[in-house]
Amino acid sequence: xxxxxxxxxxxxxxxxxxxxxxxxxxxxxxxxxxxxxxxxxxxxxxxxxxxxxxxxxxxxxxxxxxxxxxxxxxxxxxxxxxxxxxxxxxxxxxxxxxxxxxxxxxxxxxxxxxxxxxxxxxxxxxxxxxxxxxxxxx
Amino acid sequence: xxxxxxxxxxxxxxxxxxxxxxxxxxxxxxxxxxxxxxxxxxxxxxxxxxxxxxxxxxxxxxxxxxxxxxxxxxxxxxxxxxxxxxxxxxxxxxxxxxxxxxxxxxxxxxxxxxxxxxxxxxxxxxxxxxxxxxxxxx
DNA sequence: AATCAATACGTTATAGCATAACACTGCTGC
DNA sequence: GCAGCAGTGTTATGCTATAACGTATTGATT
Ligand SMILES: [Zn+2]
Ligand SMILES: [Zn+2]
Ligand SMILES: [Zn+2]
Ligand SMILES: [Zn+2]
Numbered sequence: 001x002x003x004x005x006x007x008x009x010x011x012x013x014x015x016x017x018x019x020x021x022x023x024x025x026x027x028x029x030x031x032x033x034x035x036x037x038x039x040x041x042x043x044x045x046x047x048x049x050x051x052x053x054x055x056x057x058x059x060x061x062x063x064x065x066x067x068x069x070x071x072x073x074x075x076x077x078x079x080x081x082x083x084x085x086x087x088x089x090x091x092x093x094x095x096x097x098x099x100x101x102x103x104x105x106x107x108x109x110x111x112x113x114x115x116x117x118x119x120x121x122x123x124x125x126x127x128x129x130x131x132x133x134x135x136x137x138x
Numbered sequence: 139x140x141x142x143x144x145x146x147x148x149x150x151x152x153x154x155x156x157x158x159x160x161x162x163x164x165x166x167x168x169x170x171x172x173x174x175x176x177x178x179x180x181x182x183x184x185x186x187x188x189x190x191x192x193x194x195x196x197x198x199x200x201x202x203x204x205x206x207x208x209x210x211x212x213x214x215x216x217x218x219x220x221x222x223x224x225x226x227x228x229x230x231x232x233x234x235x236x237x238x239x240x241x242x243x244x245x246x247x248x249x250x251x252x253x254x255x256x257x258x259x260x261x262x263x264x265x266x267x268x269x270x271x272x273x274x275x276x
Numbered sequence: 277a278a279t280c281a282a283t284a285c286g287t288t289a290t291a292g293c294a295t296a297a298c299a300c301t302g303c304t305g306c
Numbered sequence: 307g308c309a310g311c312a313g314t315g316t317t318a319t320g321c322t323a324t325a326a327c328g329t330a331t332t333g334a335t336t
Contacts, residue, residue: 030321031323032322048285050322051285055284066205067261088253104241107239107241111239116272117264117266117267117269120266121265122265123204123262124261126246126250126260127261128258128259131253131254134256169294182315182316183316184295186316207293
């Protein structure tokens with residue numbers, strides 16, 4: 001289950017190119033990284049990439065990592081839009097682990113209920129070192 | 139307890155100016171916002187602001203909001219560096235509510251223990267509407 | 277078929293966020 | 307004094323993101 005990606009049939013050409021690039025990347029890519037990888041396919045301007053990314057993120061097929069200004073393909077064919085997602089980002093190898101935690105989400109909605117805040121979107125990003133990189137450094 | 143800020147005595151002039159600006163702001167400010175507010179005090183270049191911000195964030199006197207590329211003064215004189223902090227950002231009025239949750243932190247460290255990931259820093263940012271703005275919109 | 281609305285596309289220009297590199301200042305400790 | 311260090315000021319540059327324009331394609335409506 002290491003590569004649990006999905007590629008819907010109704011994507012436009014640009015969206016498909018961008019998602020394909022993210023699917024094959026071992027680490028998050030910035031919009032400009034993606035652009036450079038797709039120049040050979042005819043893409044020329046940042047906006048072409050940003051527009052595709054907007055749609056992909058909207059559909060939950062890709063995620064934006066705010067702390068990196070970069071994007072990843074969704075790692076879980078079923079996770080899309082299901083609420084709070086957390087990302088563990090390794091500063092060593094760049095790999096990103098995407099996971100959800102129901103308790104944390106529950107906690108958050110309890111806080112929201114208590115304060116009257118209406119949650120629309122949550123980003124949770126954990127920076128650190130993955131087990132592989134820790135072992136390599138030891 | 140609405141304005142629980144702190145202003146250490148050992149700050150440099152630039153650091154003090156920047157922290158003072160953040161303390162008085164009703165909402166997060168970008169580095170360039172801060173620069174514009176401090177031109178009258180003699181600041182001229184972005185780097186002067188970024189350098190001050192780096193130190194303030196390092197000391198926990200200010201926080202960076204990754205999803206906004208902006209900064210706020212720490213709202214709690216005692217919170218500094220105490221682990222996971224969450225920010226609830228209102229899209230209506232821009233106000234930011236800073237809070238900590240021990241259960242979530244506990245949850246996170248359980249996950250880290252299970253996967254062998256070493257957490258160094260966590261950002262948790264919640265976007266939505268605060269109670270005041272919700273009421274105003276109704 | 278002609279019309280219309282909605283969505284995507286391509287391009288140029290511009291705005292907004294952040295750091296590199298270098299020279300200099302003022303302190304602290306020896 | 308002088309070395310070391312943190313802070314400063316300045317210029318130049320790089321990275322990230324969007325505005326504004328016009329065109330093309332699709333798909334429904336008449
Ligand atoms: Zn996902
Ligand atoms: Zn790693
Ligand atoms: Zn704080
Ligand atoms: Zn509000």
